Amino acid sequence: MNAALESRPDRQSRLAYRASLSLRAVSVSRAGRRVLAGVTFDLSPGEAIILKGANGSGKTTLLRAIAGFLPAENGAIEVQSGESTRSSASDRRACIAYCGHADAVKAPMTVRENLSFWARLYGAPERRIAEALASFALQALADTHAGALSAGQRRRLGLARLVIAAKPIWLLDEPTSSMDAASSARLVALIENHRREGGAVLIATHDRIEIEGARNFVLEALETA
């Protein structure tokens, strides 16, 4: 059996493969200021880590560095999938879905049109659009222009990209911002399901979010000169 098949979690899973993330002594600077220094942790399939830290401690910077949008000055960020190790930014992105502060939602387009565009970008089958709508209870809003959505509904639509992308590692930056309790609970259920399928989740948040068995990782703000 080849490595790809070995790493396949189960036949019902949306995920085609599992992947783990490894950070070793990662340092990142922005605009000449060191934001992160010596960050080391592992994230295995089925795990969830909640990134904590004060404003300016580098949570968003860390997520963007892992997603390959920011270069790491020192250290190594690697994604292990099957037998292959992906260390370059573009290789890592194949295994990572990143949802940042901004939702990537286009207001003049309908909910379905936004999802359909993402499906084309990710090369996802059309059925994932229906899955994404159902996962975030957006069916009734499918033909509504995104500009008419509330902030929470818009956030749900932005996160629905996770279902479309079907990547094994999720990086979520303040995913529950603007969300009501029911929507947050729906997101937590989706995260739990993703972990059961062998996915891994790294969440940066100030909100209280209850994910069973999740580890906390606290980032300390670095002193600046």
Next chain:
Amino acid sequence: MKTFLAIILRDVTLGFRAGGGATQAAMFFALVSLVFALAIGPEPARLSALAAPILWAGALLSALVSLDRIFQSDYEDGTLDVLVETADLLELRVLAKAAAHWLSSLLPLIVAVPLFALLLNLPVEGYWPLLASLLVGTPALSLIGALAAALTLALRRASILVSILAAPLYAPALIFGVGAAEAGAAGAPSFVPTLLLVAASSLFALVFAPLAGAAAIRFNMS
């Protein structure tokens, strides 16, 4: 190729929806043409002589006013993250954005050019050379514009700066474009060679702008 076409389709759709900017570029083109026509006066000979330069300048200015929407809204709403995340070749994303800009902002102007050429009393034999020079030369405006927009991505309210960066790079397309249109209208043998120089401007931009634009996006996102 599917994603390339999906980006073009989405951007063209957005361009023609409320607040998209495509209609604004067309209105601006109409405004420039009318202002020049009023300023020059009703003398048919003067209008005829200046029609091709005015329409080329109008297309160039309309391109300038619409450049900042090539990447800015995608950068601000997070779409650019998704475009980069899903890109095998970021250069193709830049090319798709430039193509969408041309289709939504400049192609409608070219379609409307005969109407404004009539207003400016362009001789009938000058229509096809002008249209040919615009069709061949305006892709350079979108490609160079995409590069300028990518360079100023992280700057807020950079529309003036985008124009300042792009305008000097538009000079070859403008000079050769007007030259080709005028040579064609006069039936001069220099029409085809000049039109080839216009095409060379667009081809150079086709090679250079996606590479430099992708590098600028990577730099600005980090």
